Amino acid sequence: MTTSTLEEAYKENPLSLQHILPIDFQSIQEVPNSHLWPKINNVPTSHNDKNPNVPIIDLIDPNVVELMGHACKTWGIFQVVNHGISLKYFDEVESQARRLFALPTEQKVKVVRSTNGVTGYGTARITPFFSKFMWHEGFTIVDSPLDHAKELWPNDYKKFCDVMENYQTKMKVLSFQLCMFILNYLQPSHEHSINSFEFEGALQLNSYPCCPNPYHALGLAPHTDSLFLTILHQTNNTKGLQILKKDQGWTSIAPVSNDALIVNVGDLLHILSNGEFPSVYHRVLVDQTKHRVSLAYFFGPQVDSIISPLVSSQDNDGVVLKYRNVTVKEYLGLKAKHLEKVFSMIRI
Ligand SMILES: C=C1C[C@]23C[C@@]1(O)CC[C@H]2[C@@]12CCC[C@@](C)(C(=O)O1)[C@H]2[C@@H]3C(=O)O
Ligand SMILES: O=C(O)CCC(=O)C(=O)O
Numbered sequence: 360m361t362t363s364t365l366e367e368a369y370k371e372n373p374l375s376l377q378h379i380l381p382i383d384f385q386s387i388q389e390v391p392n393s394h395l396w397p398k399i400n401n402v403p404t405s406h407n408d409k410n411p412n413v414p415i416i417d418l419i420d421p422n423v424v425e426l427m428g429h430a431c432k433t434w435g436i437f438q439v440v441n442h443g444i445s446l447k448y449f450d451e452v453e454s455q456a457r458r459l460f461a462l463p464t465e466q467k468v469k470v471v472r473s474t475n476g477v478t479g480y481g482t483a484r485i486t487p488f489f490s491k492f493m494w495h496e497g498f499t500i501v502d503s504p505l506d507h508a509k510e511l512w513p514n515d516y517k518k519f520c521d522v523m524e525n526y527q528t529k530m531k532v533l534s535f536q537l538c539m540f541i542l543n544y545l546q547p548s549h550e551h552s553i554n555s556f557e558f559e560g561a562l563q564l565n566s567y568p569c570c571p572n573p574y575h576a577l578g579l580a581p582h583t584d585s586l587f588l589t590i591l592h593q594t595n596n597t598k599g600l601q602i603l604k605k606d607q608g609w610t611s612i613a614p615v616s617n618d619a620l621i622v623n624v625g626d627l628l629h630i631l632s633n634g635e636f637p638s639v640y641h642r643v644l645v646d647q648t649k650h651r652v653s654l655a656y657f658f659g660p661q662v663d664s665i666i667s668p669l670v671s672s673q674d675n676d677g678v679v680l681k682y683r684n685v686t687v688k689e690y691l692g693l694k695a696k697h698l699e700k701v702f703s704m705i706r707i
């Protein structure tokens with residue numbers, strides 16, 4: 360079994376098994392009370408809602424640093440095109456993810472996440488903070504999913520592992536490139552270069568089964584992602600992601616094309632930017648007839664790294680630091696206990 364340092368960050372904050380095990384979506388005919396939210400103030404995703412003007416950034420644009428910095432500042436989310444990753448990789452991961460989620464519940468629970476772990480099958484970590492459960496099941500991978508894949512498909516696990524490992528390698532390279540652009544924007548003088556950090560990542564396969572009552576269910580409840588950034592792939596015909604936009608409320612984000620990737624700022628980048636880049640609140644709606652699968656890659660500094668707001672030495676006198684120094688491990692531990700209240704706990 361691969362143990363990762365991310366695992367260590369959550370060790371002291373175990374969840375109860377009751378909060379980790381998703382219900383058996385395959386046998387369910389109507390939304391049980393445990394999953395019934397007050398009316399979601401929105402139309403289901405199959406309706407024709409508009410895409411807001413989330414910036415679309417071409418990675419080969421000569422002004423990419425400026426464009427990305429501006430997008431992080433004003434939106435906390437953007438889409439990237441021309442990232443160089445061929446469509447076939449997304450299709451492969453999606454089809455392996457669907458293969459996993461289509462397994463009978465008795466099989467999937469064989470690889471359920473441990474109560475103090477990160478990898479494996481289960482609900483979202485934020486589950487205990489809400490009085491209702493989400494219409495969602497996930498599978499989290501850090502590096503190799505070999506042990507879990509062998510458990511699920513004793514004679515046919517190789518394809519799943521190859522596809523997931525290959526995708527993480529591609530995502531790591533892209534994440535590193537995005538971080539480089541972002542850090543260049545924050546500190547053009549390179550006082551803190553990307554080389555100041557060791558990075559790690561986690562791949563989350565998200566499944567949102569068809570839901571008999573999408574007006575009263577939520578795929579993922581409102582949250583911010585914790586690490587530096589998240590790269591999300593959602594298929595073109597099944598949108599569901601919404602962001603909370605000041606003055607506009609919940610707004611849907613549909614991909615501009617099948618190979619566009621959504622990138623959002625996470626909490627650690629919010630802290631690093633001294634609050635200049637917002638870690639955007641988002642949630643996921645579900646659909647009555649479409650089983651949606653999304654692929655989220657979370658990327659951030661290794662858990663022992665210290666995150667402190669970056670202000671360049673020229674600005675140092677005039678800029679008020681908003682957050683104290685915090686290690687990634689301490690931050691994730693605090694968030695596991697207090698969710699969004701964590702910001703007030705590290706604010707200076
Ligand atoms: C690296 C991670 C980010 C994540 C917690 C995790 O250890 C693995 C699962 C991730 C996820 C996916 C769904 C939403 C989210 C908020 C959650 O509950 O689990 C994120 C976590 C996060 O960004 O904090
Ligand atoms: O499925 C989506 O569109 C979003 C997933 C997400 O927010 C997450 O995995 O953190």
Ligand SMILES: [Fe+2]
Nearest residue numbers: 582583584641
């Ligand atoms: Fe998220």
